[in-house]
Amino acid sequence: MRIAIVGAGPTGFFLTGSLLKKAGPDWRIDLFERTPFPFGLVRFGVAPDHPKIKSVTRGFSKSLADPRVHFWGGVEVAAHTSRDGLSIGDLLKNYHRVALTVGSQDDRKLGIPAEESRNSFSATRFVGWYNGHPDDLELEPDLSGSRASVVGAGNVAIDIVRLLISKPERLQVTDISDLALTKLKESQFQEVDVFVRRGPWDVAFTTPEVKELLDFEDVAFTFQPGLEDFQDPPPYADRTSTQNFAIFQELQERGKVMVRPRMTVNFHFLVSPREILVGKDGQVAEVELGHNRIEISETGSRIQDSGVRSKLPTDLFIRSVGYLGRPLKDVPFCNRSGIIPCDPEGRVLQPQSEQPISGLYASGWIRRGPSGVIGTNKKDAQEVADAMLSDLERGGVSDSEAFQEWLHRLRSQSLVDKDAWSYLDAREVALGEPLGRPRRKLLSAKEVLEELSRQEVPSAL
Numbered sequence: 001m002r003i004a005i006v007g008a009g010p011t012g013f014f015l016t017g018s019l020l021k022k023a024g025p026d027w028r029i030d031l032f033e034r035t036p037f038p039f040g041l042v043r044f045g046v047a048p049d050h051p052k053i054k055s056v057t058r059g060f061s062k063s064l065a066d067p068r069v070h071f072w073g074g075v076e077v078a079a080h081t082s083r084d085g086l087s088i089g090d091l092l093k094n095y096h097r098v099a100l101t102v103g104s105q106d107d108r109k110l111g112i113p114a115e116e117s118r119n120s121f122s123a124t125r126f127v128g129w130y131n132g133h134p135d136d137l138e139l140e141p142d143l144s145g146s147r148a149s150v151v152g153a154g155n156v157a158i159d160i161v162r163l164l165i166s167k168p169e170r171l172q173v174t175d176i177s178d179l180a181l182t183k184l185k186e187s188q189f190q191e192v193d194v195f196v197r198r199g200p201w202d203v204a205f206t207t208p209e210v211k212e213l214l215d216f217e218d219v220a221f222t223f224q225p226g227l228e229d230f231q232d233p234p235p236y237a238d239r240t241s242t243q244n245f246a247i248f249q250e251l252q253e254r255g256k257v258m259v260r261p262r263m264t265v266n267f268h269f270l271v272s273p274r275e276i277l278v279g280k281d282g283q284v285a286e287v288e289l290g291h292n293r294i295e296i297s298e299t300g301s302r303i304q305d306s307g308v309r310s311k312l313p314t315d316l317f318i319r320s321v322g323y324l325g326r327p328l329k330d331v332p333f334c335n336r337s338g339i340i341p342c343d344p345e346g347r348v349l350q351p352q353s354e355q356p357i358s359g360l361y362a363s364g365w366i367r368r369g370p371s372g373v374i375g376t377n378k379k380d381a382q383e384v385a386d387a388m389l390s391d392l393e394r395g396g397v398s399d400s401e402a403f404q405e406w407l408h409r410l411r412s413q414s415l416v417d418k419d420a421w422s423y424l425d426a427r428e429v430a431l432g433e434p435l436g437r438p439r440r441k442l443l444s445a446k447e448v449l450e451e452l453s454r455q456e457v458p459s460a461l
């Protein structure tokens with residue numbers, strides 16, 4: 001059996017791991033990855049100061065070392081822009097099963113005027129920039145202002161806040177991109193405003209992430225309106241929201257008595273940015289806020305625009321309101337929810353007939369949407385692996401001679417195979433070691449090629 005997995009992020013590796021448990025000795029799993037590097041969101045999404053979460057790559061590397069597993073880095077599949085790239089049809093012709101594990105590569109927008117002005121970014125791109133994603137190396141955020149805005153109350157927003165309030169010595173022992181580290185060392189921010197459209201009981205932060213804010217002992221945290229206004233827990237309050245609220249209270253009390261904090265983080269509840277106002281230089285200068293009324297019910301809360309407006313100055317504006325899937329060429333896609341439509345086991349469905357497309361599966365965020373932690377995708381991948389293994393053998397797949405030609409094509413297109421990655425991985429670690437860092441990430445395809453040219457890498461394809 002030949003299996004193609006498109007997207008070598010956590011879901012792609014969890015799926016590989018599940019399949020390997022049942023794989024025969026002559027099976028082959030080819031992992032395709034658009035960037036030259038494996039591990040997707042673990043490399044490019046997880047915050048640099050969360051190394052424990054990244055340790056999941058140990059298991060992924062074990063799968064990669066299996067002789068039945070192959071990695072094709074720098075190979076994009078089903079791109080809308082490339083005419084001679086690899087298509088889904090090519091994969092379905094050459095593999096018995098094709099699984100799409102491409103995650104959610106884009107971001108949701110606020111839909112407000114001047115959202116795309118200078119120094120206004122999506123969290124997806126800002127996180128990609130500080131984590132060294134090849135797509136985001138040229139972002140060049142201006143961090144010389146005094147006030148930054150972050151919209152949203154999810155874990156990505158809190159990652160960004162932590163990064164903006166970290167002292168350089170906290171960041172320089174991480175695997176943060178060198179580009180970002182240099183820029184952040186010169187950052188001048190004094191205040192970070194976090195805009196939350198509902199109340200403190202409605203945030204999507206998880207408790208360990210909120211608790212981590214307590215470690216920033218020289219940073220003051222303020223809450224507007226004050227937490228006294230939200231004292232009564234709503235009927236839907238659960239353990240997480242109750243714990244979060246208690247930590248907010250602790251942060252608020254500490255902030256009240258803090259003398260000359262190094263920085264201040266202001267949580268603004270019940271506000272939605274309505275417009276970004278730019279200065280003469282075209283760069284973000286102010287944000288106009290709409291103040292919301294909140295209606296609490298048994299099961300949740302709803303907001304309404306109260307019509308009240310206010311403005312705050314801002315020098316950097318980051319929206320962190322959720323990721324969104326990106327459509328693949330010739331693959332069904334639901335634009336509204338940003339996912340590939342699938343049956344409950346992960347078989348991709350035809351748009352009209354809603355019949356499964358033989359041999360095509362999807363798993364992870366591109367099947368369910370961007371929710372849950374990295375480990376949530378393990379269960380997701382197991383379900384899809386079960387479906388892939390239980391379905392009947394497909395006919396019409398290329399014979400071994402045609403497959404050799406296909407491999408020839410892959411070799412000519414790919415930038416990094418698994419042996420090359422193993423060399424690059426060791427190099428990154430070696431480059432980081434004298435600096436006291438877990439690794440110093442290579443950033444661009446150019447850097448990768450330069451590194452590879454230093455050593456003859458044997459091919460194990």
Ligand code: NAP
Pocket residue numbers: 050109110151152153154155156157159196197198202203204206209272320321322323370371372373374
């Ligand atoms: P998220 O958890 O879905 O949070 C999105 C936030 O954006 C919510 O607070 C939401 O508020 C708000 N929002 C959405 N649309 C908005 C709008 N138009 N205006 C204002 N606010 C808006 O998304 P995420 O932070 O991108 O995280 C994605 C997933 O990755 C989550 O499951 C997260 O837990 C996970 N993650 C985990 C970690 C970790 O474990 N350390 C780190 C990063 C990410 P409403 O609730 O009002 O809709």
